[in-house]
Amino acid sequence: xxxxxxxxxxxxxxxxxxxxxxxxxxxxxxxxxxxxxxxxxxxxxxxxxxxxxxxxxxxxxxxxxxxxxxxxxxxxxxxxxxxxxxxxxxxxxxxxxxxxxxxxxxxxxxxxxxxxxxxxxxxxxxxxxxxxxxxxxxxxxxxxxxxxxxxxxxxxxxxxxxxxxxxxxxxxxxxxxxxxxxxxxxxxxxxxxxxxxxxxxxxxxxxxxxxxxxxxxxxxxx
Numbered sequence: 001x002x003x004x005x006x007x008x009x010x011x012x013x014x015x016x017x018x019x020x021x022x023x024x025x026x027x028x029x030x031x032x033x034x035x036x037x038x039x040x041x042x043x044x045x046x047x048x049x050x051x052x053x054x055x056x057x058x059x060x061x062x063x064x065x066x067x068x069x070x071x072x073x074x075x076x077x078x079x080x081x082x083x084x085x086x087x088x089x090x091x092x093x094x095x096x097x098x099x100x101x102x103x104x105x106x107x108x109x110x111x112x113x114x115x116x117x118x119x120x121x122x123x124x125x126x127x128x129x130x131x132x133x134x135x136x137x138x139x140x141x142x143x144x145x146x147x148x149x150x151x152x153x154x155x156x157x158x159x160x161x162x163x164x165x166x167x168x169x170x171x172x173x174x175x176x177x178x179x180x181x182x183x184x185x186x187x188x189x190x191x192x193x194x195x196x197x198x199x200x201x202x203x204x205x206x207x208x209x210x211x212x213x214x215x216x217x218x219x220x221x222x
């Protein structure tokens with residue numbers, strides 16, 4: 001099947017019951033679409049149903065701090081948009097989503113999936129995917145924009161020289177559609193559960209590729 005086949009969207013898995021589903025053959029960024037939906041719902045004071053946005057290809061994909069995320073056809077590009085009212089859940093979202101994705105991918109790739117701070121999914125130091133979590137609103141009106149991208153097929157791009165893919169890393173890879181369904185389901189189920197922050201931190205540490213004592217730096221935004 002060609003990725004520009006208009007029937008592609010028919011095979012995109014449905015998110016959990018009562019979720020909206022939006023599928024693009026090509027879009028700038030699924031996160032950008034998700035943020036606009038969230039802003040519009042708050043502005044219009046509408047009740048927002050959780051929403052899944054997926055794309056075959058992104059031409060303006062974004063990573064952290066506005067960095068470009070190369071998103072050719074042959075990858076998994078998904079954004080989940082959902083209200084998150086609990087402050088503990090909001091604070092733990094980056095760790096919660098990362099561990100949910102990593103634990104699912106670890107069942108597929110060899111020698112296993114790891115987490116590289118702050119938002120990369122890696123296999124032996126090669127990037128398999130990334131996560132971008134944004135938010136609109138605050139407090140009880142907070143809407144989470146949870147984006148993730150996974151390299152399913154290899155890319156010939158020199159920009160992705162330090163990357164890997166599901167096809168390259170798995171001995172028996174599931175189909176792109178099946179894997180997309182598994183990842184959406186894992187994240188969706190995890191983020192709507194009550195969060196135990198200590199347990200989430202422990203889980204993230206277990207998947208982390210960093211060693212105790214390793215020097216790291218971060219920048220805080222005020």
